[in-house]
Amino acid sequence: MSQPVNHCVGLLASEMATRGGIQSFMFRVAEVIERLRLEKRISHGYCISLNDSSVSLREHPSMPLGLTVWGGERSKLALIWHMLTSGKRADVLFVGHVGLGPVARVLKTLGKIKAYYIILHGIEVWRRVSWEDRIGLMGADCLIATTQYTADECAHLNGIPLDKFRVTPLCADVRVETGDTHFKLSGGFKLLCVARQSVSERLKGFDHIIEAVSVLREECPDIHLSMVGKGDDQDRLKELSATLGVSNQVSFLGGVGDEELVAAYQDCDVFVMPSKKEGFGIVFLEAMRFGKPCIGGNHGGTPDVISHGETGFLVEYGDVAALVARIRTLYMDREASKRMGVAGRAMVDGKFSPEAFFRSYMAYATAVQIND
Numbered sequence: 230m231s232q233p234v235n236h237c238v239g240l241l242a243s244e245m246a247t248r249g250g251i252q253s254f255m256f257r258v259a260e261v262i263e264r265l266r267l268e269k270r271i272s273h274g275y276c277i278s279l280n281d282s283s284v285s286l287r288e289h290p291s292m293p294l295g296l297t298v299w300g301g302e303r304s305k306l307a308l309i310w311h312m313l314t315s316g317k318r319a320d321v322l323f324v325g326h327v328g329l330g331p332v333a334r335v336l337k338t339l340g341k342i343k344a345y346y347i348i349l350h351g352i353e354v355w356r357r358v359s360w361e362d363r364i365g366l367m368g369a370d371c372l373i374a375t376t377q378y379t380a381d382e383c384a385h386l387n388g389i390p391l392d393k394f395r396v397t398p399l400c401a402d403v404r405v406e407t408g409d410t411h412f413k414l415s416g417g418f419k420l421l422c423v424a425r426q427s428v429s430e431r432l433k434g435f436d437h438i439i440e441a442v443s444v445l446r447e448e449c450p451d452i453h454l455s456m457v458g459k460g461d462d463q464d465r466l467k468e469l470s471a472t473l474g475v476s477n478q479v480s481f482l483g484g485v486g487d488e489e490l491v492a493a494y495q496d497c498d499v500f501v502m503p504s505k506k507e508g509f510g511i512v513f514l515e516a517m518r519f520g521k522p523c524i525g526g527n528h529g530g531t532p533d534v535i536s537h538g539e540t541g542f543l544v545e546y547g548d549v550a551a552l553v554a555r556i557r558t559l560y561m562d563r564e565a566s567k568r569m570g571v572a573g574r575a576m577v578d579g580k581f582s583p584e585a586f587f588r589s590y591m592a593y594a595t596a597v598q599i600n601d
Contacts, residue, residue: 236271237318238262238594239342241333242278242325245292246285246300248484250511251350253402255325256291257583258348261590262323263293270595275317277301279308279329305332312336321346321594327353330365337368344370346593349394351375351508351530354383363387371593373397375509376530395593398533400586401514401577408492415480416453418560421497421521423490423512426481427460434503434526434546435466441552443473449560454479454501457493494519498566499559505546507531513541514581517573522566524555534581540573 240262242255255278262274274296278286281300286292299315301308309332322345324333333345347369358366366372366387372394374380380394414421420442424433435456442454456466456479463481470479485493494500500516501524509530513523523541525531537543542555559566579585 236320238265238271238274239317239319239322240274240276240325241322241329242276243329244280245276245278246281246289250509251325253511254348254350254399257400257402257586258323258325258590259291259293259296261587261594263295264587265591265594266295270591271320273297275299275319277308277312279303279305308332309335312341313339318342320344321596323348323590323593324365324369326350327358327362327366330369331361332365334365334368344596346371346373349374349379349383351379352506353508354379354387355506355529357386363389369393371395371596373593375399376533378530378533379508397586397589398581399509399511399514400581400583401518402511407488408490408495409486409488410492412485412489412492412496414453414455414493414496416455416478417451418449418453419497419499420452420454420556421457421493421500421516422454422502423457423493423500423515424502425458425460426456426463426466428462430460431462432505432546433507434505434552435462436469437503437547437549437552438501439466439470439473439475439479440549441556442478443475444549444553445556445560446475446478449557452478452556452560455482455493455497456480457482457485457490459484490515491519494521497521499524499556500541501552501556502526503544503546503552504528504531510534514577517570517581518577520567520570520574522559522569522573524552524559536572536576540569540576 245252245255265271276296276298279301280303282302283300286298286300319342322342324347330347336342384391470476500521503526505528507529513534525535526546527543535541544551
């Protein structure tokens with residue numbers, strides 16, 4: 230069905246110009262809007278971000294050139310004023326964070342948008358949110374959760390009917406396929422973990438991975454853990470490695486570029502992050518698309534991503550013995566490890582593919598017109 234000339238789809242994000250999983254996700258949504266525009270399913274689209282500047286959005290290499298962009302520079306009042314006075318109207322507005330839901334509800338009440346959909350990432354709605362945010366959730370035409378766990382938790386804790394939710398998983402980022410050929414990880418059996426090593430992220434299980442390496446170092450003498458990422462907890466983790474006597478088997482690589490990160494995924498044997506509160510875990514998809522088995526926590530949204538025994542293993546948070554056993558299995562049985570990697574790649578190419586993501590968001594973006 231062809232769209233009318235004035236059919237517009239917008240994205241209201243909290244932040245995009247900095248690095249991070251949610252920021253990357255917002256660009257995938259922006260790409261959907263641009264593709265809809267190029268395929269003439271919509272006439273135009275825009276992207277507005279609360280915490281970024283207009284210049285940083287416009288100059289970001291991942292921002293689609295066909296979208297109109299504007300940044301609020303951390304002023305919610307300026308953002309609301311801009312959306313009320315700029316003349317922008319949208320048939321559908323994707324809202325990238327629950328905290329912006331109240332803004333969207335005001336815009337809908339004032340006739341600036343026909344419908345809005347709030348994207349729920351995970352931990353931010355695994356609780357009873359503020360009354361303002363609940364008003365935003367209640368007024369949304371649809372709540373898009375990345376996992377069933379997030380949908381169930383948000384519905385139960387905030388008194389929202391479950392039929393208001395739609396579960397749509399993330400997709401792997403396939404923009405950078407070629408890794409830095411000079412970048413190699415240390416060790417003969419290479420474990421990789423990619424995450425911010427900050428105090429606020431301790432529930433990702435960094436300590437437990439280091440402890441597992443210390444347990445396995447004698448029977449798996451070539452084991453080596455590479456930690457990619459920066460953060461204010463890194464010094465403590467280095468001290469833990471020294472205390473456990475595995476400083477030579479744990480490398481802290483800091484932040485790396487896109488090509489180096491791809492090379493790290495390509496070179497590792499196993500990706501491991503036994504997190505307790507992972508909303509989704511886009512890093513698991515990044516590892517799986519390069520055919521690597523994954524070990525994650527049996528909590529939150531991770532079981533929606535890792536199929537236990539098929540694409541990797543799930544372990545209970547804090548169960549170092551179980552983590553050791555799963556790493557040992559992949560170390561000893563390389564054929565099983567390879568099979569899991571192949572199954573993971575097939576899952577990324579299907580359920581978690583960019584095309585599947587596009588089809589889902591295309592349906593959301595055009596639903597208002599279809600129903601009119």
